[in-house]
Amino acid sequence: MIQFYNVSKIYPNGVKALNDVTVQIRKGEFVFLVGPSGAGKSSLIKIIFREEMPSRGQALFNSKNITRLKGREVPLLRRKIGMVFQDFRLLPQKTVFENVAFAMQVTGSSGRAIRDRVPLVLSQVGLKDKAGVMPSQLSGGEQQRVCIARAIVNNPVLIIADEPTGNLDPDTSWELMNLFNEINSKGTTILMATHARDIVNTMKKRVLSMTGGRITRDEESGVYSNES
Amino acid sequence: MRKAGFTAMNLSTLSYYWREAFSSMFRNAWLSLASVGTVTISLLILGISLLLVMNAQAFTRSLESGVEIRLFLDSGLSRVDVRDMERELKKTPGIATVEFISREEALEEMKKNLGDRQDILEGLEEENPLPDAFRVKAEKADNVPALAAELEEMKGVDQINYGRGMVEKLLAVIKWVRLAGGGLIIVLGVAALLLISTTIRLSLFARRKEIGIMKYLGATNWFVRFPFLLEGMILGFTGAVIASAMIYLGYISLVNRLDEVLPFVTLVTDRDTLLVVIGGLLGLGVVVGILGSAFSIRKFLKV
Numbered sequence: 001m002i003q004f005y006n007v008s009k010i011y012p013n014g015v016k017a018l019n020d021v022t023v024q025i026r027k028g029e030f031v032f033l034v035g036p037s038g039a040g041k042s043s044l045i046k047i048i049f050r051e052e053m054p055s056r057g058q059a060l061f062n063s064k065n066i067t068r069l070k071g072r073e074v075p076l077l078r079r080k081i082g083m084v085f086q087d088f089r090l091l092p093q094k095t096v097f098e099n100v101a102f103a104m105q106v107t108g109s110s111g112r113a114i115r116d117r118v119p120l121v122l123s124q125v126g127l128k129d130k131a132g133v134m135p136s137q138l139s140g141g142e143q144q145r146v147c148i149a150r151a152i153v154n155n156p157v158l159i160i161a162d163e164p165t166g167n168l169d170p171d172t173s174w175e176l177m178n179l180f181n182e183i184n185s186k187g188t189t190i191l192m193a194t195h196a197r198d199i200v201n202t203m204k205k206r207v208l209s210m211t212g213g214r215i216t217r218d219e220e221s222g223v224y225s226n227e228s
Numbered sequence: 229m230r231k232a233g234f235t236a237m238n239l240s241t242l243s244y245y246w247r248e249a250f251s252s253m254f255r256n257a258w259l260s261l262a263s264v265g266t267v268t269i270s271l272l273i274l275g276i277s278l279l280l281v282m283n284a285q286a287f288t289r290s291l292e293s294g295v296e297i298r299l300f301l302d303s304g305l306s307r308v309d310v311r312d313m314e315r316e317l318k319k320t321p322g323i324a325t326v327e328f329i330s331r332e333e334a335l336e337e338m339k340k341n342l343g344d345r346q347d348i349l350e351g352l353e354e355e356n357p358l359p360d361a362f363r364v365k366a367e368k369a370d371n372v373p374a375l376a377a378e379l380e381e382m383k384g385v386d387q388i389n390y391g392r393g394m395v396e397k398l399l400a401v402i403k404w405v406r407l408a409g410g411g412l413i414i415v416l417g418v419a420a421l422l423l424i425s426t427t428i429r430l431s432l433f434a435r436r437k438e439i440g441i442m443k444y445l446g447a448t449n450w451f452v453r454f455p456f457l458l459e460g461m462i463l464g465f466t467g468a469v470i471a472s473a474m475i476y477l478g479y480i481s482l483v484n485r486l487d488e489v490l491p492f493v494t495l496v497t498d499r500d501t502l503l504v505v506i507g508g509l510l511g512l513g514v515v516v517g518i519l520g521s522a523f524s525i526r527k528f529l530k531v
Contacts, residue, residue: 049444072448079446089441106447111240150445 001027001158001189002048007057009043009213017043018054019213025191027157030184032200033193034224035210041193044210045160048191049081050074062157079107082151082188084161088143090135096122096146097131103150117153125149125179141172145179152183159183161192165199173199197224241451248455249462252431259427260463266423267467267516268474270416271509275475277409278505279496284402286496297376299362300387310360313384317362320378322371327363334358359386370399417516420467424460424520432456432528439528449529456521464517468510476506 002025009018018040025031033041046052047059050066059066061077069077090099100121101114109117122128125145135143144164151159161180165173177199184190194200200207200223207222208215217226253260299317301310310328317326329337335356339346364379366372372390380388432439442452479502483495496502 075443075446075448077446078444083444089437089444091438091441102441103445105240105244106442106445106451108241108451114240154446 001025001029001062002191003058003060004044004047005058005060007047007054007059009040009047009052010055016213018047020057021213021215022057023208023215023218025189027189028184028187030181030190030203030205031192032203032205032207032222033191033210034195034200034207035216039210040213041210042162043213045162045191045193048158048160049083050077079154080157082148082154082156082159084144084147084151084159084164086163086166088135088147090143090146090150092135095132095134096127096138099135099146100149100153103153107154118149121149121153124152139172140168141175144168144172144176148176148179148183152188156188158189158191161190161194163194164192165194165196170198177203200224245455245458249458252435252455253459253462255434256427256431259423259430263420263423263427263463263520264467264470266416266420267464267513268470270413270420270516271468271471271513272474273416274409274413274512275471275505275509277405277412278508279475279479280405281402281409282496282501282505284398284405287398297364297366297372297379297388297390299364299379299382299385300359300389301361302384302386303359305360305384309384313382314362316382317364317379320375322367322375324365324367326365329361329363331356331358331360334361420464420516421520421523424463424517425523427463428456428460428521429524431459432524436528443529452529453525456525457518460517460519460521461514462517464513464515464520465510466513467517468513471513472506472509475509476502 002023004021004023007018007021008016010016021040021044033044035041043052047054047066048061050069053067062080064077066077091102094102097118100118104114104117119128119131122131125148127142127145127149130138130142130146135146138146147164148159159180164180165176168176173196180190180192181203204221206220207217207224209217209222209225301313305313314326314328317323335349335352335358338358339349342348364375366375373396376388376390379385439452479495483497486495
């Protein structure tokens with residue numbers, strides 16, 4: 001599903017964020033992306049999402065070359081990918097329902113499709129009763145559930161989560177990980193950048209470890225780090 | 229089935245565009261008002277100068293058909309001389325019509341003009357002091373001064389008479405109205421454009437996070453852009469409607485008042501001309517609004 005071939009990314013200010021990265025992620029996988037801040041995790045995600053272009057190398061998504069997409073094809077790529085952020089990025093003046101519906105509105109779905117689909121997704125993430133509530137009235141874990149609902153509402157083939165539990169306590173984090181696991185078990189590929197050592201070590205998923213812009217370790221059923 | 233879904237999609241997207249445009253307009257109510265006001269003032273001035281120029285032009289056109297040059301002839305010319313002169317005048321370029329007026333006819337005309345007081349002229353039939361004359365009409369008012377100068381040199385012409393000064397002044401006034409109106413319109417048009425683009429920029433800035441999220445969710449640029457273009461268009465159009473209404477009502481009442489006070493001054497009032505002016509103003513308002521917001525949007529779309 002995702003293929004990187006010798007991808008490097010050098011920002012205009014000279015920072016070398018990715019250095020000759022070659023990696024493949026297959027459909028249906030659950031992959032943790034670990035490593036210290038500044039190791040290149042975000043740049044890797046941004047290239048998949050076509051927010052940044054690689055300076056060198058090729059990146060493919062669903063056998064399509066991301067680097068060769070035309071400007072108007074970028075929205076179509078992004079509709080196949082659900083994004084979950086550490087800071088949620090919900091619209092504060094819209095209700096939970098409207099926030100999730102917004103993702104469908106943006107892609108031009110009909111009002112009926114939105115009314116049918118959104119409650120389904122909200123109950124899937126366990127927020128059936130919170131549809132009319134404003135995000136500010138929700139706990140962090142609940143807000144992240146809204147963000148997940150928004151990410152899956154358009155049936156994406158891939159979910160990219162950038163430190164989704166970074167602002168949450170351990171119990172809440174585990175609840176969310178179960179939710180991600182559930183989504184993954186239905187066939188959606190998940191790529192998750194994280195610093196949550198316990199979660200990575202317990203879940204026994206594929207782990208890509210990055211240091212200094214390179215992938216330094218790639219293990220099935222891996223752990224957060226080999227030290228200790 | 230599929231078609232119904234397609235229509236529904238457009239409807240929901242369309243209603244989304246309008247809701248967004250209006251809510252953002254009311255969020256920056258004061259700036260929206262300022263934009264509308266600037267558009268109104270610019271278009272008001274544009275409309276007024278347009279009407280001024282149009283009326284001035286209609287006036288010159290009526291003058292053009294009215295301005296005539298009188299050639300008073302030397303006394304003692306023979307009939308043959310006069311006929312030769314008439315033939316020569318008719319060949320001169322720039323002349324529309326030539327008419328000979330004998331001294332007898334001239335006296336009759338003068339009597340008619342005096343009406344009740346024609347007793348002043350009594351006894352003049354015996355010794356008519358008036359000369360024979362040609363009444364020449366030029367094809368264009370602009371040519372009258374030059375033509376008059378040329379004809380004055382003609383053999384057999386004693387004196388020449390036309391609305392000297394009047395024609396030149398009128399032409400100069402029209403030129404100035406056009407220049408000043410044009411300059412003002414450009415300045416105010418730019419001001420309106422800038423204000424609308426500032427209004428849109430502010431609402432864009434207030435919503436840049438939202439725009440970022442929209443782009444993350446896979447919104448096309450057009451989806452993001454459209455509500456803002458719509459907002460600019462509504463602002464421009466509203467200003468244009470106000471300006472058009474003011475100009476229309478003001479002009480109609482001016483025409484009516486003038487009709488009472490100065491019945492011999494006729495203004496352009498035909499429906500088609502006024503419709504063209506009003507339609508032009510409305511169209512311009514919309515264009516200014518759309519351009520103004522288009523300027524601002526470009527850089528906010530790079531996510």
